[in-house]
Amino acid sequence: SQLGVDSVGIVLLISFFIGAVICIQMKLNIQSPWMPRWVSGYTTREIMLLEFSSSIMCLILAGKVGSNIASELGTMRVTQQIDALEIMGINSASYLILPKIDALDIMGVNSASYLILPKILGLVTIMPFLVIFSSAMGILGAYATAYIGHILTPDDLTLGIQHAFKPWFMWMSIVKSLFFAYIIASVSSYFGYTVEGGSVEVGKASTDAVVSSSVLILFSDVFLTQMLS
Numbered sequence: 001s002q003l004g005v006d007s008v009g010i011v012l013l014i015s016f017f018i019g020a021v022i023c024i025q026m027k028l029n030i031q032s033p034w035m036p037r038w039v040s041g042y043t044t045r046e047i048m049l050l051e052f053s054s055s056i057m058c059l060i061l062a063g064k065v066g067s068n069i070a071s072e073l074g075t076m077r078v079t080q081q082i083d084a085l086e087i088m089g090i091n092s093a094s095y096l097i098l099p100k101i102d103a104l105d106i107m108g109v110n111s112a113s114y115l116i117l118p119k120i121l122g123l124v125t126i127m128p129f130l131v132i133f134s135s136a137m138g139i140l141g142a143y144a145t146a147y148i149g150h151i152l153t154p155d156d157l158t159l160g161i162q163h164a165f166k167p168w169f170m171w172m173s174i175v176k177s178l179f180f181a182y183i184i185a186s187v188s189s190y191f192g193y194t195v196e197g198g199s200v201e202v203g204k205a206s207t208d209a210v211v212s213s214s215v216l217i218l219f220s221d222v223f224l225t226q227m228l229s
Contacts, residue, residue: 004126019138041160048138054173055221058180062213066188070209073192074202120185127181128174172228187213
């Protein structure tokens with residue numbers, strides 16, 4: 001879960017400015033005199049809920065969290081810390097408690113149980129909270145354009161944000177983020193856990209993990225959106 005906690009800052013920062021930019025773009029380039037004045041607030045809310053706070057944010061986290069997981073496990077593999085665990089018969093991928101690795105190496109514990117499962121469970125647990133924080137900060141960014149940039153009035157923005165709100169959209173965003181979190185953690189763990197060679201291979205595994213996670217997120221986003229809509 002520390003991986004998700006460490007990502008809260010970047011999630012809030014990106015979401016704030018993306019919410020502001022979406023609101024500005026909608027107001028200046030999409031809205032016309034033929035449309036209600038609340039259209040900018042409505043479209044900003046829908047974009048943040050339906051795609052950005054789940055799909056696009058998870059793509060960003062795939063680069064940050066995914067590379068972290070792959071490089072950490074890859075370094076442990078090439079320095080033979082994981083091999084030492086496997087020699088002792090410890091399942092290193094699935095145990096929830098992570099004791100001192102050197103102590104596990106001595107005892108012959110299966111290392112995958114200690115190293116992979118906590119990362120998957122931690123990221124899947126924290127991801128819904130990141131989605132909620134992202135959506136909230138996106139809305140705050142939109143209000144910043146209203147109060148500071150005077151792009152539109154706060155009343156029009158509030159009217160649009162409240163217009164025809166469907167709570168299911170929030171739940172759909174959370175459900176998708178759970179799948180994406182599992183993809184990020186499991187794919188990155190696989191690439192890091194199966195590294196062979198030295199430090200060069202660790203860097204390549206980290207890159208491959210980010211690319212593969214991103215592609216799988218995009219593919220699964222299509223099917224999940226179709227199924228949940």
